[in-house]
Amino acid sequence: MQTLEHGGPGAPRPSFLSTLRLSLSERGFLGLYTGLSASVMRQMSYSLVRIGTYEKMKVALSKDSKPSNISLLGAASIAGAMGGVAGNPADVLLVRMTSDTVRPPEQRYNYSNAIAGLVRLVKEEGAQALGRGLGTNVASQVGSYDFFKSSLLGYTLPGIDYRFGDNLITHTLASLAAGTFATTVCSPADVLRSRIMASTDSSLVHVLQKSLREEGARFLFKGWLPAFIRLGPNTVLLFVFFEQLKKSWRAVAV
Template identity: 45%
Template sequence: MASATPPVEPAIAVPQPTKGKKPPYPFYLGGLAATIAASITHPLDLTKVRLQASGEKRMIESMRKTVRTAGVRGLFDGISGTWLRQMSYSLCRFWAYDESKKILGAGPDSPPWVLATAGVMAGSIAGVVGNPGEVVMVRLQGDFAKPPEKRFNYKHCFDAVYRIVREEGASSLMRGVGPNVIRSVLMNASQLASYDFFKSQLLKTNYFQDNAVCHFTASFAAGTVATTVCSPADVLKSRIMNASGPGSSSTFNAIRASLANEGPMFVFKGWVPSWTRLQPTTILIFLTLEQLRRIVDWQRGTL
């Protein structure tokens, strides 16, 4: 008698990972990456602001003067203002840029003008949100470049916010918001958009993969573009925010006085220290951001 054939068990379907878009990264990653980068490059940013505000011309000499008068620690004057600025302005701009790309349907192969439009949208929002942090940062960094009788002598960023509101009114925290928004728009349309563009173009070649070499190259190019595009608004922003007194917040007055005293090339004053500061900052921001994203992917199991 033939043995009965045992029933065949139905195959259990093993769920396969779906290939789709990754879930969005935490909104604060951009601000955290920018804070880390700005902390490392703070001495260069401090020197740039003092050159733009005081009219000095030599970056190295300015740094030596700071060390002579305040020691090495003086190169980190106002770092609490830098942290406040990055965790308001930079956090907002990276978040708004990602959201703007979603609205526009932008992807890796999008043309530069679409990415730049997303940068303009992000910069318009972040420039307003981050303006109080900008005012505090510029004043803290520029204080020791002034004569003692003209210094603000803020203890830290929170003391600066409190005293500005108490002594000058809350509206003073929006001093220079016009040039700051313009600079923010230019920065995001040039730095963020050009990084995405250069990265996508590099990945289309046979020489680059999605790794640190590609990220470094794309961010180097983005830093040079951003420095040149943003220099005029950056100079005006620093001069207006660092000023005080009636009529000192007028963008027109600042332009007229600077043109009369220094000529039209004043808008590129401090370009070299700006490039020297922005280049490593841009590289550090994107290298750090890409690594933070990899950590998130590793935690999610999507690496």
């Protein structure tokens, strides 16, 4: 949806359901998993670097006192930027593989998998193509997760006398809030990133000017619903499992 450009005045705007129907009609149910290999590659690069870097920085900030939200936000921004650099090649492949469904046949990339796509990307467009859209690919939700988690800890719900502790309920609610926050705040950069990565020659300025002229500022939030449907559960599972893994490692270390 993010890569679909509006056809002009009077043309229908592609909705979540219409895009879903198109994908199903073109490739069937398995078409919903197009780009899975690139998605796995992205998680194993972007998320690995982002979360690992953030945790190390948070430990360093916590040596003398509890770090402030501003400090955590700064650490999350740096970690997100480093993760964005590490995961950018996989992001380019993911955007191109998933957008093939809505492209005319002659404009499709037809990468069979992420590895094959990576080889073709470098061979056909040069190594510089690995950094395509890098400037818009530095978002991170780890800082907002810590903010929501610290805000919930110790809070007592009025009326039912429930106090939030460091448990599964708190981790789930904090990560869901972080996913919602990240989806909304990052949407403009995410849409621009997808459009730049999906093309071979468009610059950020060109994409922004053309999209604003033809679609208005609304295009910056195109695809918010499917982005949330992806990022919401992804963030919940990511941080819930991560918290359990941290507890297990601490127990082993002791």
